[in-house]
Amino acid sequence: MRGLFLDAVDDLAGVFHRVVRPTDPAMDVLERGEIPPEELPGLTAGYDFIFDDHTQLPTEAMRGCRGLKHVIFLGTGARSYMHPEQLVELGIGVHIIKGYGDTAVAEHSIALMWAAARGLARMDGGMRAGNWIRTEGLELTGKTLGLVGFGGIAAEVARIARGSGMRVLAWNRTPKSAQGVSFVELDTLLAESQVLSLHLLLNDETRGFLDAERLGRLRPGAILVNTARAALVDEVAMMAALRSGRLRHAALDVFDTEPLPAGHPLTTLANVTLSAHSGFRTPEASDKLIRMALDIACGL
Structure with a gap:
């Protein structure tokens, strides 16, 4: 299994490198803002799963992500960024994270x-x-x-x-x-x-x-x-x-x-x-969030 962290901005790249373990699946980390939909098929090629913090994942764009099997959304509000049921129909499972914040x-x-x-x-x-x-x-x-x-x-x-x-x-x-x-x-x-x-x-x-x-x-x-x-x-x-x-x-x-x-x-x-959608933003919550996401990836 190989993964891609799509949008590790706002210090999330640093959090990832702080909590990742040698036994976790191999992952690449992109320190970019929201990814344009037309870039998603190319960026996700060769990856089994992605971490998504805030990037919109339109169903039509995701239809081109043929090798992708899982989206791990960093939070509970996945429906604000994608249509989970439609992605499941494409063969892409959607995972959310509760309780971290x-x-x-x-x-x-x-x-x-x-x-x-x-x-x-x-x-x-x-x-x-x-x-x-x-x-x-x-x-x-x-x-x-x-x-x-x-x-x-x-x-x-x-x-x-x-x-x-x-x-x-x-x-x-x-x-x-x-x-x-x-x-x-x-x-x-x-x-x-x-x-x-x-x-x-x-x-x-x-x-x-x-x-x-x-x-x-x-x-x-x-x-x-x-x-x-x-x-x-x-x-x-x-x-x-x-x-x-x-x-x-x-x-x-x-x-x-x-x-x-x-x-x-x-x-x-x-x-x-x-306030700027920052209720969840504490070092304690961020560490827990990324560690829980990595634990999901370990279980895929």
């Missing part, structure tokens, strides 16, 4: 929540521009946090939030239980949450999950945190709710288009806090 993403969710509650981004930006902006913050101790989806990341968010004195509600598509977390119907969660944090996987059922109708059922003045996938939310409806004040604030780590284009409407709203 639960604590990292949870801590980022909590950081965004507190930054939104206190208006930190607006004050910081104001002072950098020579303005003295003082925002009226919101105390979160004793407030209600609602978690939409309850996997490993949400469980970590619940642990941290409970430790800071928040009441934690959760809704999940399948029954679950967790100490100190009250599982409720979605309508109840939306109506009672002062902070709503999204933790759903993106698929055909969850795409556009938080639409205008559900945003309208949110408790007025709520904070929305999204470190999952942008496509879970109707962006136009979210911006309308932010402009009207129905949403107090949105704190976002994921976007429909990444990198976020200059001048995007989200960058013009004072009640939005933005």
